[in-house]
Amino acid sequence: MAVQALTDFVEEALRAGASRAEIERALKEARWPEGQIRDALATFADQAFVVPVPRPRAYISAREAFLYLVLFVLLGTVSGFLGTMLFTLTNWVLPQPGDPSRYAGSVQQSVRFAVSALVVAYPAFFLLTLHLAGERARNPAMQASRLRKWLTYLALVVAVSALISDLIAVLNQFLSGELTVRFAAKAAIVGAIAAATLLHYVPDIERSEPGKWGGRLLQAILGAVATAIVAGSVGYAIASIDSPLTTRKKEMDVVRLSDLRRTADAIDCYYTYFGRVPQSLDELAEALRTRGEKLPQPGACSYRMPSDPVTGKAYVYDPAEGARYSLCATFAHGWSTEEIEGRFRGSYGQVFWPLTSGRSIRPPAAAGEACFELEAVRVARLPEDPGTIR
Numbered sequence: 001m002a003v004q005a006l007t008d009f010v011e012e013a014l015r016a017g018a019s020r021a022e023i024e025r026a027l028k029e030a031r032w033p034e035g036q037i038r039d040a041l042a043t044f045a046d047q048a049f050v051v052p053v054p055r056p057r058a059y060i061s062a063r064e065a066f067l068y069l070v071l072f073v074l075l076g077t078v079s080g081f082l083g084t085m086l087f088t089l090t091n092w093v094l095p096q097p098g099d100p101s102r103y104a105g106s107v108q109q110s111v112r113f114a115v116s117a118l119v120v121a122y123p124a125f126f127l128l129t130l131h132l133a134g135e136r137a138r139n140p141a142m143q144a145s146r147l148r149k150w151l152t153y154l155a156l157v158v159a160v161s162a163l164i165s166d167l168i169a170v171l172n173q174f175l176s177g178e179l180t181v182r183f184a185a186k187a188a189i190v191g192a193i194a195a196a197t198l199l200h201y202v203p204d205i206e207r208s209e210p211g212k213w214g215g216r217l218l219q220a221i222l223g224a225v226a227t228a229i230v231a232g233s234v235g236y237a238i239a240s241i242d243s244p245l246t247t248r249k250k251e252m253d254v255v256r257l258s259d260l261r262r263t264a265d266a267i268d269c270y271y272t273y274f275g276r277v278p279q280s281l282d283e284l285a286e287a288l289r290t291r292g293e294k295l296p297q298p299g300a301c302s303y304r305m306p307s308d309p310v311t312g313k314a315y316v317y318d319p320a321e322g323a324r325y326s327l328c329a330t331f332a333h334g335w336s337t338e339e340i341e342g343r344f345r346g347s348y349g350q351v352f353w354p355l356t357s358g359r360s361i362r363p364p365a366a367a368g369e370a371c372f373e374l375e376a377v378r379v380a381r382l383p384e385d386p387g388t389i390r
Contacts, residue, residue, distance in 0.1 A: 006040045014052040074125035085114035094182040163194040249332035256329045259306035269301035271376035328371040335363035
């Protein structure tokens with residue numbers, strides 16, 4: 001804010017016919033800070049009149065506070081999720097050994113969430129920026145808003161901190177001999193986002209009037225480039241991840257695989273208790289239910305038989321000789337080896353579910369009915385069975 005004595009001096013000098021350049025020169029010779037000189041001169045409009053014409057004073061309204069707070073929340077949202085998505089896309093373009101596959105559930109979900117955030121937040125941020133710029137052009141007092149300046153400076157602190165940290169990390173990696181192309185690409189992403197923030201806000205932050213055509217041109221170029229980057233990144237990400245329909249099919253297949261596991265667990269329990277496999281799933285459920293009413297048994301020995309999550313039909317069970325049997329389900333998606341490894345390696349090893357050594361259930365390579373030939377085994381550490389219940 002301009003000091004009142006300085007503002008009074010500027011007003012008197014303008015009344016006396018002194019030019020702005022002369023006033024500025026005199027105040028600089030008197031060692032007044034440039035910022036205070038600029039604020040004092042900006043108090044009066046640069047127009048010819050019999051007396052100095054004061055500009056509207058800056059003010060803070062609840063509406064203005066709301067709009068600027070929303071603007072900078074959106075700025076943080078866009079910057080954060082754009083960086084997250086560009087990092088993930090960089091990992092896909094420049095893979096390294098040990099990276100999770102693009103088919104990993106956590107990776108797919110991360111990209112889907114980033115896409116969703118950008119599709120919602122970026123248009124809102126862009127339109128709100130244009131709206132506030134238009135309001136500042138119509139009402140120059142908003143250009144001098146202290147709230148806008150404080151929030152902008154806070155955003156710049158974050159941007160400068162990110163840029164400095166980015167440069168330190170790059171230099172450290174270089175001196176350590178570990179500066180890879182992928183690391184350099186990610187560092188460039190952070191630096192570009194921080195630099196774009198600085199270029200957009202720094203030229204305009206201390207102006208007492210909205211920027212002239214040169215500043216507006218720079219902001220228009222930055223806006224066009226940012227829009228192109230966001231649109232291109234979102235488009236590439238959508239094309240690279242599973243479609244909503246494929247995602248739904250995969251999730252239902254995962255439920256089916258889990259259901260088959262539960263069913264096989266129950267068959268192992270039956271085989272442990274009765275020394276044979278059941279003739280049907282109804283017999284299995286009834287036997288485990290009856291036994292569970294009289295004796296304790298593990299949670300895996302559930303008598304509640306799962307059914308297909310979409311059709312509600314029971315899974316197909318076919319007993320064979322001895323301890324052998326087959327379980328069948330109808331799957332909606334054909335799983336490639338890369339999809340299986342990417343989706344299930346982290347949590348379950350190389351297959352979805354290793355029952356015991358040599359027994360496993362893998363997602364099928366083609367959609368449709370798939371059957372798994374299994375052999376029941378005795379389950380270790382079941383509660384003591386005081387007697388056989390028939």
